Amino acid sequence: MKNFFPPTLSRYLARVYTASFLQLLGILLGIVYLFETVELLRRAAKFENVPFTLVLEMGLLKLPEIGQIILPFAVLFSALYTFWFLVRRHELVIVRAAGLSVWQFLGPIVGVSLLIGIFHMAVINPIGALLIARYQALEVAYLQAKExxxxxxxxxxxxxxxxxxxxxxxxxxxxxxxxxxxxxxxxxxxxxxxxxxxxxxxxxxxxxxxxxxxxxxxxxxxxxxxxxxxxxxxxxxxxxxxxxxFSTPEQTPFWSLPGYIKTMEATGFDSKKLRIHFQTLLAQPLLFAAMVILAATVSLRMTRFQPTALMIGGGVVIGFMVFFASSFLKALGASDQIPVILAAWFPPLIALSLGVSVILTTEDG
Missing domain, CATH: 2.60.450 (lipopolysaccharide transport protein A fold)
Structure with missing residues (x-):
């Protein structure tokens, strides 16, 4: 049991997936920054005395808000690329021939996705919330002129x-x-x-x-x-x-959310959106792990000669379904149709259950 995850193989798989994730996330954020800067330049043209450097700064400050939306997709598609990379180089064939189960080479990649979710929840989200608050303050001061x-x-x-x-x-x-x-x-x-x-x-x-x-x-x-x-x-x-x-959920750091929720409720305001956001952050590591397992269901059965577009299409369908289900359940939770816990935790739990079931059937069944 001590060597269920072989150390050398685990480090290699974790390194390949981490590199794929960082590269894809960097590309996506670069594209988002380009389009966001163009949009800010268009808005800034309507006002006087808005420096170009300020627009560039605001584009950077805006990235965390959109980055939190695209992060699950980066986890999913970097996993798809990692598995595609390993299949194309016959490395997964060698691993399976060595007698290792699918869970032994999935484990390190799932572990990295869990760490990404925890790191985002505990570190990136609080920093991002401060940057978003700074962006909104500059937006009010220079681009909206609110009184x-x-x-x-x-x-x-x-x-x-x-x-x-x-x-x-x-x-x-x-x-x-x-x-x-x-x-x-x-x-x-x-x-x-x-x-x-x-x-x-x-x-x-x-x-x-x-x-x-x-x-x-x-x-x-x-x-x-x-x-x-x-x-x-x-x-x-x-x-x-x-x-x-009011401060939006994205503008409130993870560690400050429980106190802010209590303040909203004590004042008499509805805190459902904040509570859903808090529970969603707690469930995010599980969602990222589910994304990796779902990516495995699409890509592990591929051969070297199957079209890559098939894998990409499968990833798009998976990402859209999870995103739609998550957004739909959050809306139901915010309108008091379902409990907050169910709205936040059901999408990752059902995605994880579906992915594990498919792998058990196709790989271990």
Whole structure:
């Protein structure tokens, strides 16, 4: 049992697969960077004072967001290439002739894919989240010119909006969803120069029809507090714009997700998308292992004389099916149709089960 995975062979297979993965990932990221930079240049042409170096920087900062989408495909197609490479050189034939089972030469490659998933989850994702946050900050500053800022913290909802007269900062302790009824509301008003004008406290507030409507209001402008039943404050914000302004799952580092989920739930916001994203990251090593095994089901039965296009087509079909199933189940989970755990873990589990079943039938059966 000690030599179930022969050390020399295992190191060789792991090295071949790692090299294939890094080369393919580098090519894919290079193509993505080229197209993303062209798109950013097109957008930057509409604004003044956007340096070319800034566009290049933003293209690099954007890579982690798209890289996380293409990473499973890089794992799959690098495995396909590795097996194709070994078949073309008759190396798998020699390995099987030496009496080794399919699992003995699959093990090192599956192990590398598991390590890639763990490394991405624990290291790359947190770094990528910081880069994505930096990209979005530059995008707002140079390419969108937004005047509103929304954030969620342990103390509740914070919202800043600029107006013709200056601006205001709104704070709410809790938000009742889906009515979007704020409780424990405080609003600070400022001039264009940043000087304080007044403070308004309200028991509740509701956003509708381009206005914040405050109820049970107390206003303090430096003199005697004034109490009113309700007041309206014009705003150009909509509910959708506020929700879209929150930190996206991709913008939140893996290690910060549990705390951010608790903060969202304590404030009253729906955290299903964040919980699905967190569970998806946990399941990613298993998904990558499943991708390698599925690649083996397509390529191990090939001979030297079978067309490579057949293998590539099989890989495309597998990748599309897994991607579609994963996206579909995430949508069901976000809409409360299925549990979060099922939405995140079912695709890798079913892909792994399918791959193992096929190999057991065709190779060991």
């Amino acid at each position: 509103n800022t929304v954030s969620i913290g342990e103390q509740g909802l914070w919202l800043r909006q600029k107006t013709d007269d200056g601006g205001f900062i709104l704070h709410a302790e809790r938000v009742k969803m889906p009515e979007w009824r704020l409780t424990g509301v405080t609003v600070f008003f400022f001039t264009k120069d940043g000087d304080f004008i007044k403070r308004t406290d309200a028991q509740t507030a509701v956003l509708s029809s381009g206005n914040w409507t405050f109820y049970n209001v107390t206003t303090n402008a430096g003199g005697q507090p004034v109490m009113t039943g309700s007041e309206a404050l014009a705003t150009n914000l909509t509910v959708n714009e506020i929700e879209e302004s």
